[in-house]
Amino acid sequence: MQPAIDLNARRCDQYPVHALDPSVAGQLAEDLPREDFLRIIHTFHEDLLRLTGEIVAAVPRGDVVGFQRAAHSLAGAAAAVGAARLEAAARQGMAGAQPPSVALAGRIEAEAAAALAALAALST
Amino acid sequence: MSSPARILLVEDTQSQAELAKALLRDMGVEIRHAETAGRALADALANPPDAILLDLELPDFSGFELMQKLRAEGVEAAVIVVTANASVNTAVEAMRQGAVDFIVKPYAKARLTVTLTNALEKRALTQELKTVRAQLSRDRFFGFIGASAPMQAIYRTIESVAASRASVFITGESGTGKELAAEAIHKASPRAAKPFVALNCGAIPRDLLESEVFGHVKGAFTGATDNRVGAAKQADGGTLFLDEIGEMPLEMQVKLLRFVQTGSFQPVGASRTEKVDVRFVCATNRDPLAEVEAGRFREDLYYRLYVVPLELPPLRDRGQDGVLIARALLAQLSREEGKRFRGFAPDVEQAVLAYAWPGNVRQLQNVVRNVVVLHEGEVVTPAMLPPTLLRVAPRPAAPVPMQPALAPPAAVPVATLVAEVMPAEPVAPEWVAPAHGPLPVSAPPALPISAPAPVTITLPSPMVVVEPLAVMEKRLILAALAETSQDVTRAAALLQINPSTVYRKMQQWKATGELL
Numbered sequence: 030m031q032p033a034i035d036l037n038a039r040r041c042d043q044y045p046v047h048a049l050d051p052s053v054a055g056q057l058a059e060d061l062p063r064e065d066f067l068r069i070i071h072t073f074h075e076d077l078l079r080l081t082g083e084i085v086a087a088v089p090r091g092d093v094v095g096f097q098r099a100a101h102s103l104a105g106a107a108a109a110v111g112a113a114r115l116e117a118a119a120r121q122g123m124a125g126a127q128p129p130s131v132a133l134a135g136r137i138e139a140e141a142a143a144a145l146a147a148l149a150a151l152s153t
Numbered sequence: 154m155s156s157p158a159r160i161l162l163v164e165d166t167q168s169q170a171e172l173a174k175a176l177l178r179d180m181g182v183e184i185r186h187a188e189t190a191g192r193a194l195a196d197a198l199a200n201p202p203d204a205i206l207l208d209l210e211l212p213d214f215s216g217f218e219l220m221q222k223l224r225a226e227g228v229e230a231a232v233i234v235v236t237a238n239a240s241v242n243t244a245v246e247a248m249r250q251g252a253v254d255f256i257v258k259p260y261a262k263a264r265l266t267v268t269l270t271n272a273l274e275k276r277a278l279t280q281e282l283k284t285v286r287a288q289l290s291r292d293r294f295f296g297f298i299g300a301s302a303p304m305q306a307i308y309r310t311i312e313s314v315a316a317s318r319a320s321v322f323i324t325g326e327s328g329t330g331k332e333l334a335a336e337a338i339h340k341a342s343p344r345a346a347k348p349f350v351a352l353n354c355g356a357i358p359r360d361l362l363e364s365e366v367f368g369h370v371k372g373a374f375t376g377a378t379d380n381r382v383g384a385a386k387q388a389d390g391g392t393l394f395l396d397e398i399g400e401m402p403l404e405m406q407v408k409l410l411r412f413v414q415t416g417s418f419q420p421v422g423a424s425r426t427e428k429v430d431v432r433f434v435c436a437t438n439r440d441p442l443a444e445v446e447a448g449r450f451r452e453d454l455y456y457r458l459y460v461v462p463l464e465l466p467p468l469r470d471r472g473q474d475g476v477l478i479a480r481a482l483l484a485q486l487s488r489e490e491g492k493r494f495r496g497f498a499p500d501v502e503q504a505v506l507a508y509a510w511p512g513n514v515r516q517l518q519n520v521v522r523n524v525v526v527l528h529e530g531e532v533v534t535p536a537m538l539p540p541t542l543l544r545v546a547p548r549p550a551a552p553v554p555m556q557p558a559l560a561p562p563a564a565v566p567v568a569t570l571v572a573e574v575m576p577a578e579p580v581a582p583e584w585v586a587p588a589h590g591p592l593p594v595s596a597p598p599a600l601p602i603s604a605p606a607p608v609t610i611t612l613p614s615p616m617v618v619v620e621p622l623a624v625m626e627k628r629l630i631l632a633a634l635a636e637t638s639q640d641v642t643r644a645a646a647l648l649q650i651n652p653s654t655v656y657r658k659m660q661q662w663k664a665t666g667e668l669l
Contacts (some may be wrong), residue, residue, distance in 0.1 A: 053259050057172075060262040065175035073168035080166075101210045105237035106166045110260040 038131025038134045048140070048147040058151060069110070076106050077141045084122065084137055088129040096122060096129035103137065112144035158182045158273050161195040161202035161230065163219070164571060165212050169258070173206060173235075176262045177269065180255055188212075190219040197228045204231040204272050207252075209238065220250045229280075231272040235260070295337035297330060298481050299474035301465040307334070310463055315341035320413070320458045325465030328513030331436035332396060338434055339392040344626050347391030350384045355397035362405050362439040364421045365414075373422020385418050389429040396457070399437040399444050403451065410454045433458060468510040468517065475505045478514060482521040483533065497533045500652060503543040504535065504542050535642075535652070544649045627667070 058066055080103040087096035100122030107116035118137045122129075160177070164170040165188045185202070187193035190211040197205065205223075207215035207321050221234055234247040239257040253272045256264060283553070292300035294308040314321055315338055323331045332351060339349040349665050356363050364373075368383030369425055382391060399411065412418045412435060417426045435458050437444075444450035468475055479497065487494040497505070520539060528537045535543060633644035634655070645652040662668035 039172055056261060061175050065171075067180075069168055069171050069175060076166050076168045092329045098212075101237060102166045105208070105210075105258045106168050109172050111170055111259065138387060 048112060048114055048143040050111035050113040053108075053113075053132070054148070054151060055111075057110060071104060073110055073144055073148065076143060080106070081134075081138050081141050084129070085134050088131050088134050092127060093127075096134075100137070103141075107144065110144070110148060112140070112148070113116050115140035115144045119131065156183075158204065159200070159202040160184045160269070161197055161205045162186045162210065163190065163205060163216065164235070165189065166208075169208070171508045173265065176265050180266055180269065182269075190214045190216065193219060194222055194226075197223055197230065198226055201228055202230045202569075203276055204233060204269060206233050206235050208268070209234060209236045209243070209247075216277050217246060217250050219253070224251060229276075230320060231276040233268055233272055261669045262569075264619060285494050292477060295340055296333040297337065298315065298478045299471055300477065301466075301470075302473060303471055303473045303474040307463065307465065310461075314338065314342055314461045314463075316343060317461075318432050320433040320435070320460045321463055322441065322459040322461070323434065323465065324441065324461045325436075325438065326467050326513055327467035328515030330514060331438075332394065332467060334465060335392070335394040335396075335434040335436060336410060337430075339394075342392070342432070344391045344432060348388050349392045349394065350388035351396060352384045353396045355400035359402050359405075361407060362401065363461050366405075366409070367418045367420050369421035373420075377422065381420075382392050383418075383420060385412060385429055385431060386420075386427065388431045390431075392432045392434055395433065395435045398435040398438040399441065399450060403449075410451060413454070413457045468513045469508075473506070473648045474506075475510065475517060478517060479505050479521055482518055486522050486525045492525050492529065493531050494525060494533060496534065500535045500642050501533050501538060503640065504538060507640075507643045507646060514571040530659065533561050543646050557643045622628060627658070627662065630655055 057069075061069070080099045083099035084096055084103070087093075087099065097137055100119045104116050104119035104123060107113075107119055115137070117131065118140045122137065158180075160182045162170055162173055162184055164173065164186065167188075170186050170188075171637060174186070177184060185196060185200075187196050191213050193205070193207075193211075197582065203619060207216045207219065211219070216234060217237075221230070223230070231253045231255060231332065233254045234252045235256045236243060236256045236260065237246075246254045253270045256268055288309070289305060290300060291305070291308065292298065294304070294311070297304065297308070300406075321335075321338055323334050325331055334351060335351065338398060339345060352365060354362065364377075364381065366383050367385055368381050369377050371377055371380050395409075408418070414427075416430065417428045419426045441455060441459060445452050445455050468478075468553065476497075479502070483497065485492050486492075505517070512519070520542065523539065524533055524537045530537075547660075629648065630644070633647045634641070637643040641652050641655050645655045648655075659668060
């Protein structure tokens with residue numbers, strides 16, 4: 030039975046910048062009952078708000094450890110729902126010992142918003 | 154039906170936790186969630202999980218550190234590391250820290266469920282193996298102390314039979330723990346919360362036995378001034394232990410048979426029968442079949458009660474158990490008596506192992522109590538033991554011929570002693586030297602219980618050969634050492650001399666070149 034995953038994959042492909050990896054997000058939508066999927070998107074949304082807030086707040090403090098830890102959590106959460114670009118941006122924040130970058134924090138925020146939009150579309 | 158596996162999910166990101174819970178829902182496992190390593194540790198200690206799904210990056214301390222703490226606390230859950238960091242180093246470190254598997258985020262439902270199922274199966278097998286190993290090497294079981302193979306078999310039989318309603322017939326010499334076995338059967342059974350009622354049939358006057366078992370109503374006989382509930386009713390829902398059942402009069406056996414068959418009985422003087430649910434456990438130190446053949450025990454009752462036989466081994470057949478029990482008794486009795494004893498001298502433990510213990514554990518208990526009460530110190534020395542224990546015969550073994558003299562050898566039975574601390578048991582006879590014939594070191598006593606077979610050693614007849622005393626002495630000491638595989642303590646016990654005498658003689662012979 031492939032129609033559901035195909036449909037979800039097609040939905041993911043509709044987003045020209047591919048904020049979501051169709052193989053992950055589509056599989057998730059197929060594996061889980063709809064109410065579970067919606068709940069996960071909802072909690073993912075809450076995690077994004079919290080973690081991007083921690084990342085942005087770490088920049089003016091020069092808090093490398095806090096920045097990297099939040100970036101690590103964000104990378105894991107993003108990977109789990111197939112938010113590939115957000116995961117890539119967060120992984121950049123995990124690496125190295127350089128001071129937290131305003132530019133990277135802004136990019137992470139933007140990717141988080143794109144991932145949420147894509148997931149919201151997938152859940153409709 | 155077994156309870157669902159308990160999974161502890163350690164994950165600080167809520168959406169990750171929700172995802173894992175949703176993916177595992179179909180597995181029917183019980184999932185608890187901890188957001189920090191500290192909470193996970195507290196949760197695992199309070200309610201040990203079967204498996205832990207562990208994120209490595211946690212707010213308070215790392216997942217690896219948590220694994221070390223869990224291991225140090227003895228939590229044996231199967232740990233599966235779940236991480237966004239897919240590096241080989243992380244995987245290697247996870248395995249080195251004791252993780253059973255490693256999952257990289259993102260993961261598919263099948264990957265998570267298969268990994269968890271495998272980990273749970275492996276853990277179940279490990280636990281089962283551990284349980285079996287523990288069962289095979291356990292040195293305590295309910296009230297029993299003992300790690301010997303015969304006792305492991307007893308423990309297993311008790312466990313196997315406990316859940317059943319089948320009657321158990323316990324046999325064994327006096328002091329082997331028949332009532333302890335009956336209590337263990339009861340405590341291991343589903344009846345454990347109900348009464349265990351023990352009745353010694355041999356200690357109750359014949360006329361009162363029926364009333365003791367079935368109770369009586371007021372006025373049933375002279376002196377029955379009130380209704381009395383018997384053991385059968387008291388044991389309703391539980392276990393009725395009839396000790397020394399071989400002592401039960403035949404007319405009472407008929408009534409007991411009816412009770413065993415129907416579960417119903419009639420109190421003495423009552424007009425109505427009562428029905429109870431009782432599990433029967435009986436014991437005797439006699440051979441029950443021989444009692445049937447002798448007409449002292451009803452055959453039909455025998456077959457009703459002798460459903461699961463349980464034969465308790467005598468202490469002399471339990472290897473090192475004697476020392477284990479003696480140590481436990483010493484600790485317990487020293488506490489009770491306010492003494493400082495901490496252990497036994499090696500010679501004493503040797504003597505405990507060498508002695509045949511015809512009165513079994515009860516006799517050993519009496520000896521240890523005797524030592525604790527009469528002596529002071531931290532270590533029990535040979536001088537504190539009752540003399541009979543040091544004059545002990547070796548355990549039954551194949552006869553070892555001693556050096557023959559010129560005259561034909563004579564067979565001599567070596568002493569089989571009983572301890573003097575057991576007032577109910579016969580006391581070891583003194584030396585008796587007849588004018589002619591074999592020289593008995595001491596005659597085996599006529600025991601009411603089966604005594605160990607005497608060891609036969611051939612000795613030269615002192616009536617014929619006269620040798621220098623020193624020569625004879627050396628020959629006898631060396632022969633005793635050969636008989637006991639060079640065990641000085643036992644050799645000295647055989648010769649009824651102090652072990653230090655044997656050591657001194659051997660040193661002397663070595664010094665003069667008479668002994669290599």
